[in-house]
Amino acid sequence: MADPASHVSFLPPILTFCGAAVVAVPLFRLLGLSAVLGYLAAGVVIGPSGLGLVGEPETIATVAELGVVLLLFIIGLELKLSHLWSMKRDIFGLGLAQVVITALCLGSCAFLIGFAPNASIVTGMALALSSTAIGLQMLNERNDLQAAYGQRSFAVLLFQDLSVVPILFILPVLASGAAALESGSMVDRLTNLGTAIAAIAAVVLIGRYGLNPFFRVLARSGAREVMTASALLVVLGAALLLQEVGLSMAMGAFLAGLLLAESNFRHQLEADIEPFRGILLGLFFMSVGMSIDLSLLRQQWLVLAIAAPAVIISKSLIIIVVSRIFGANGRDALRSGALLSPAGEFAFVLLPVALGLGLLEPAEAQLVTALAAITMLLGPITATLLEKLLRRTFVAVPETNAIVGEQSELSSRVLVIGFGRFGQIVNQVLLTQGIHPTVIDNDVERIRDAGRFGLQVYYGDGTRLDVLRAAGAEKAEMICVCTDHPDVTVKIVEIIHENFANARSFVRAYDRIRAIELLNMDVDFQVREAFESSLAFGRAALEELGIDAETAAETANDVRKRDTARLILQKAGDTMGGAELVAGAKIAPEPLVTPAAKARGLTAETRDILGEGAF
Known part of the structure; x- marks a missing residue:
């Protein structure tokens, strides 16, 4: 042996x-x-x-x-x-x-x-x-x-x-x-x-x-x-x-x-x-x-x-x-x-x-x-x-005599991580103003979709520091995190803040509790993926119901302000009672205006759920 x-x-x-x-x-x-x-x-x-x-x-x-x-x-x-x-x-x-x-x-x-x-x-x-x-x-x-x-x-x-x-x-x-x-x-x-x-x-x-x-x-x-x-x-x-x-x-x-x-x-x-x-x-x-x-x-x-x-x-x-x-x-x-x-x-x-x-x-x-x-x-x-x-x-001056040729791929001002339904719209907006971001995604079909946009798109795992560096994160002015999974999003934000402090972090939040988590991580900007679309939807519904467009817009804007104020309070932890420390904790939705009447269940099953007694 x-x-x-x-x-x-x-x-x-x-x-x-x-x-x-x-x-x-x-x-x-x-x-x-x-x-x-x-x-x-x-x-x-x-x-x-x-x-x-x-x-x-x-x-x-x-x-x-x-x-x-x-x-x-x-x-x-x-x-x-x-x-x-x-x-x-x-x-x-x-x-x-x-x-x-x-x-x-x-x-x-x-x-x-x-x-x-x-x-x-x-x-x-x-x-x-x-x-x-x-x-x-x-x-x-x-x-x-x-x-x-x-x-x-x-x-x-x-x-x-x-x-x-x-x-x-x-x-x-x-x-x-x-x-x-x-x-x-x-x-x-x-x-x-x-x-x-x-x-x-x-x-x-x-x-x-x-x-x-x-x-x-x-x-x-x-x-x-x-x-x-x-x-x-x-x-x-x-x-x-x-x-x-x-x-x-x-x-x-x-x-x-x-x-x-x-x-x-x-x-x-x-x-x-x-x-x-x-x-x-x-x-x-x-x-x-x-x-x-x-x-x-x-x-x-x-x-x-x-x-x-x-x-x-x-x-x-x-x-x-x-x-x-x-x-x-x-x-x-x-x-x-x-x-x-x-x-x-x-x-x-x-x-x-x-x-x-x-x-x-x-x-x-x-x-x-x-x-x-x-x-x-x-x-x-x-x-x-x-x-x-x-x-x-010699006094250090920027290189002005570089050989004329292919522009460095790492010169993109914006790096977008994730090219799903959210990331696609973000890129549409940037491209409209002549800003050509570099995009990272690890889905082959999304890579093909992005190819039609004329973008610099690369297959890669956005949670890897070496991939972010290779894609030019150190030179980017802004990094937009548009990934689908909230845990992946948080991990990427942590990497960005630890290694690319000069880049502004714009992040897609999955829901309210993730938005508060991102706010506590001091991201430069966050938005819940369905928030603005829901406001636009509600505004359109008001207009269809006969509310004039100006009032509908003011109402939507008022809801946005109230929601932002509550989000700031919840970020401070005053309204969660420590629930944010518990895995899987959720913030219960609360109305932004005082309800005009008590809720009523219209079926027996609903009344049981609401805890109402029999009529």
Whole structure:
């Protein structure tokens, strides 16, 4: 029989990672530095070269790479094909120029210090690529992904991810030299290229025509965990497919996200993926820290002490110059240069491949790998210090030079939760005045109904904080809670008041007792779902019975005032005698005017109910 202790053997490394993260990240954030630095430093401390609490960082890195995959999926969800097309000049112009010029410069430097020609080319290409994970994480922390420099930086990172495919194609050609031109070898490479194109086409077709119906079927089941599983299935499935044909997993995930960017389910998918992304991305940064060999650092300290700052400075200068050529202002060019200065995670992919092909000597591969890891440690420090300097030097002004393209979906002034019969009328009123709200609902049929309104409508559970954040609650001026179920309404209001205090809360109350409960929660406005319609109904009845329209309107208004006054008194608790504290308690309806006569039951059964004696 297995030792029971063996079943918990996986816990020590997990506890080590968690402990390192909860100590290092808050400490670095307290110092005003990026969380990325905290993860990297934690990895150095717990890795084989530090305290040795975790061994085999290569194994950890394999799992942690999924964090980069999920990050690219979420970035894809936040874009649209039309917006991506508007960025084509920056992607294929700025991105191409940066990669080519940086690779030539760094490769030339490697050749000058004694690397062989092929080794110099590999070194230049590996170090020319920047860290997608670090760059996008820092942009997210600053909330600058939609800023002009953020968009240009993302365009460069996207081109770099695309360039991994031709670089992996070039490496065997460099290794085999003239033999690569032989027909058989060239046929194999063309076959691989055709397979890669076919895989991309398959992902596009399935994403375009299959995913939305797939998610609609799952949404009808009402099982939230199934939606989470399906989100992971889509992301990891696309990533695995493209990896199998020689492309990067991150590119597969980004493509899947891009195809779902206009889906009604995108906010729910983003909310489901976000926790996995955060944890695995932090693990990835720690794995990079663990890969830094401190013994090699001690042996080659002089070379690395010169080379690491040289790589960061040269990459920054190249990016600054190229960004200025492509229209960026000086401040944005500096920010992009610092952000993209470190080497990237793909260096850890390209260098082992080059070593296996004989393009690099083992000592050269170890040195360049250590150099890439050190730049990933120093790069965020440089970017953070530069950002602080720029903020002190320049007066903060709103971004006016953002790249023209798709308006951010999170710019809606109003977020409406619930698109039932009540929410539909609310949206009709808002749309009449040109206000286009964002709507959240978890009913597939209502999502379809809302599609006819031209609204930004997304499938999601409004009681989940992550869904509300993904839908833009932090930027909304007003959040209208129009849900059917009173308990759900109260839960959403609690979340709004705890997390989105800047947004005004307009809430649909189910009945009088729920209205009083909402008033005690200090909502900005509440209305009972049937109150105003009942007043309008009564006013129309008076007019039909011969009361003039003005008197009928005054009567309805008088009833509204009396009811509001009584509601305020009941809110204070004076008329309920503590009944509001009892589960299921109800407020007995009371007349707003003194009855002219005593009630009379017209049947024996009615008189029994009213407690009347026999006539």
